Amino acid sequence: MTQTFVRPAFLDQLDQDMMIGGKRVPAASGKRFETRNPATGTLLAMVADGEQEDVDRAVAAARAAFVGPWRTMKPAERQRIILRLADIVEAKYYELAMLDTLDIGAPLSRSMLGGARAAALLRYYAGQITTIHGETLPNSAMGDVLSHTLKEPIGVVAAINPWNGPAGMSVWKAGPVLATGCTLVMKPAEQSPLSALRFAEMCIEAGVPEGVINVLTGQGAAGAALASHPGVDKIAFTGSTGVGEKILHAAAATMKRVTVELGGKSPNIVFADADLDKAVPAAATAVFANAGQICSAGTRLFVQSSIREEFMERLAAYTKTIRVGDPLDPETQIGPVVSSRQMEIILGYMEKGKSEGATALVGGERMTGGAYDAGFFLEPTIFDDVTDDMTIAREEIFGPVLSAFSFDTIEEVLARANATEFGLASGVWTRDLATAHKMARGIRAGSVWVNCYQMLDPGVPFGGYGMSGFGRESGMHHIDDYLETKAVWIKLD
Structure with missing residues (x-):
C-alpha cells in the first residue's frame, strides 16, 4: 500500500x-x-x-x-x-x-x-x-x-x-x-x-x-x-x-x-418493483460506508420474497468488488475500523451470528496478510438465514455487517421493521407512489429515505425515535x- x-x-x-x-x-x-x-x-x-x-x-x-x-x-x-x-x-x-x-x-x-x-x-x-x-x-x-x-x-x-x-x-x-x-x-x-x-x-x-x-x-x-x-x-x-x-x-x-x-438498527426495505440497478449498490453503501461505523447505517436488509434470490446474488457479487485497504489510496472504498477494541467487538458479533445459525454469504473474517496485518481491517460481511430474534438482528454492531431477511407484504415488513427499540433511520425502495407513502407514514424512524439512503441537508432535520x-x-x-x-x-x- x-x-x-x-x-x-x-x-x-x-x-x-x-x-x-x-x-x-x-x-x-x-x-x-x-x-x-x-x-x-x-x-x-x-x-x-x-x-x-x-x-x-x-x-x-x-x-x-x-x-x-x-x-x-x-x-x-x-x-x-x-x-x-x-x-x-x-x-x-x-x-x-x-x-x-x-x-x-x-x-x-x-x-x-x-x-x-x-x-x-x-x-x-x-x-x-x-x-x-x-x-x-x-x-x-x-x-x-x-x-x-x-x-x-x-x-x-x-x-x-x-x-x-x-x-x-x-x-x-x-x-x-x-x-x-x-x-x-x-x-x-x-x-x-x-x-x-x-x-x-x-x-x-x-x-x-x-x-x-x-x-x-x-x-x-x-x-x-x-x-x-x-x-x-x-x-x-x-x-x-x-x-x-x-x-x-x-x-x-x-x-x-x-x-x-x-444508535440505530435501521431497516432498508426493497420491494419487488424497485430499480435493482440502483438498490443493489445502495444497499451495500448503506451499511458498508465508513466500515459500517455510522449510526444510521442500513444494517437490516428486507427484500421482498419474489426478488430475493436475484437481489442477494447481485448484492453478494457487488460486495465482493468493494476495495478494502489503505485509506490514502484514492481507489479505496473501505478503510479499517477505528481501533483494536472495536474490531474485537465486531468480530464477536460475527461469531455470535454464526453460532446462532446465520450464514456468512460474504465475508465474516478479519483481513490479514501484507499491510492488512498492521491495521484493523474487516471483510464487508453479509449474513443470510437471519431471524428477527438473533443477536446480530437486534443489536447495533457498528461495523461492516449486514443482516438480510425476506418478506411478503407491506403489513408484515412494517411490523418487523418497527420491532426494534431503535428508530433513527430507514430506507424504502419502490416505484409505487402509494407504497412509498404508506411506508413513510408507517415506519417509526426520524428519517425515511425513499429510493436513496443517507441523504442529509442543512435545512432538513435529523434525529431519532425511541432509544x-x-x-x-x-x-x-x-x-x-x-x-x-x-x-x-x-x-x-
Whole structure:
C-alpha cells in the first residue's frame, strides 16, 4: 500500500494540547494519551488528557465568554464571523479531512466529501441568525397588558462527540452555538481528537472571540465530568445509546437541557418493483460506508420474497468488488475500523451470528496478510438465514455487517421493521407512489429515505425515535434547542 499525500503541518507538533479560552494549553496534570493511525498503527500525536480541573477551566472560559459581549453581539456581526469561518473551513478542509483519515481510517476520498457539507452547514446557521425572534401574544388579563416573548441563548453548551465523523461533527455541534450566541465546550472522542482541535484554531482565525469555542480533549472521565458539571446549561451528545443513558442520569441533578442522537438498527426495505440497478449498490453503501461505523447505517436488509434470490446474488457479487485497504489510496472504498477494541467487538458479533445459525454469504473474517496485518481491517460481511430474534438482528454492531431477511407484504415488513427499540433511520425502495407513502407514514424512524439512503441537508432535520434519542440536528428545529423562551408582561395602564 503506497501513501502519497500532503501531511498536515498540524501534525508537526507531536504533543497536542487542548483549546481553552482561545489558547492551546496542556492538561493540568500533564498527562497525555496516544492517538494512532488504525491503518498502520503509526503514532500520530500525544494528546492532552483532560480531567476534572481541566473541565472546570474550560467551563469557566465558556461562561466568561458568554457573559461578555458575545451574547449581545449584533446578529449581523455574528453572521459575518460564521460566514468567514465557512470560507476558511471550505478552503482548508483538506487538513480536516486528512486528520480524520489518519485518526479513524476513513478513506480520504470519503473524508473529503464532507467539505461541501461543512461549509453549507455553517452558511445555513449564519442565515438562521437573523430569523431568531420572539412573538407578540394576545392575553386575557384584566386591564391593558402587553405580552410578548424573547428568545435568548441558553448559555454554556457541552458537546460530547463520537469518533466516526469528527470534523463534520465539530461543525454540526458548533454551528447552532455560534448562531444563537451560546458558548461551547466540545469534548471529541479520545479515538479522534485531532480535527476538532484544528477546527477550533480555524474558529479563532475567523474572529470567533476567545472562550466561545473550547475543545476539551480527554477520555471517558472527562466526558462524565462535563455532563454533570453545574456550570453547563445544555448537553448535545452523539454516540452510543448506553453512554447516552449515563449522560441523561448525570444531567438530571442540575436539570440541564439535553439532546441526544444515539444508535440505530435501521431497516432498508426493497420491494419487488424497485430499480435493482440502483438498490443493489445502495444497499451495500448503506451499511458498508465508513466500515459500517455510522449510526444510521442500513444494517437490516428486507427484500421482498419474489426478488430475493436475484437481489442477494447481485448484492453478494457487488460486495465482493468493494476495495478494502489503505485509506490514502484514492481507489479505496473501505478503510479499517477505528481501533483494536472495536474490531474485537465486531468480530464477536460475527461469531455470535454464526453460532446462532446465520450464514456468512460474504465475508465474516478479519483481513490479514501484507499491510492488512498492521491495521484493523474487516471483510464487508453479509449474513443470510437471519431471524428477527438473533443477536446480530437486534443489536447495533457498528461495523461492516449486514443482516438480510425476506418478506411478503407491506403489513408484515412494517411490523418487523418497527420491532426494534431503535428508530433513527430507514430506507424504502419502490416505484409505487402509494407504497412509498404508506411506508413513510408507517415506519417509526426520524428519517425515511425513499429510493436513496443517507441523504442529509442543512435545512432538513435529523434525529431519532425511541432509544435512538431525541432532539433534531440541522434545520430550524436545531436552533430552537439552543434557545430559552422568556415571557414578558407589561402593564400599560
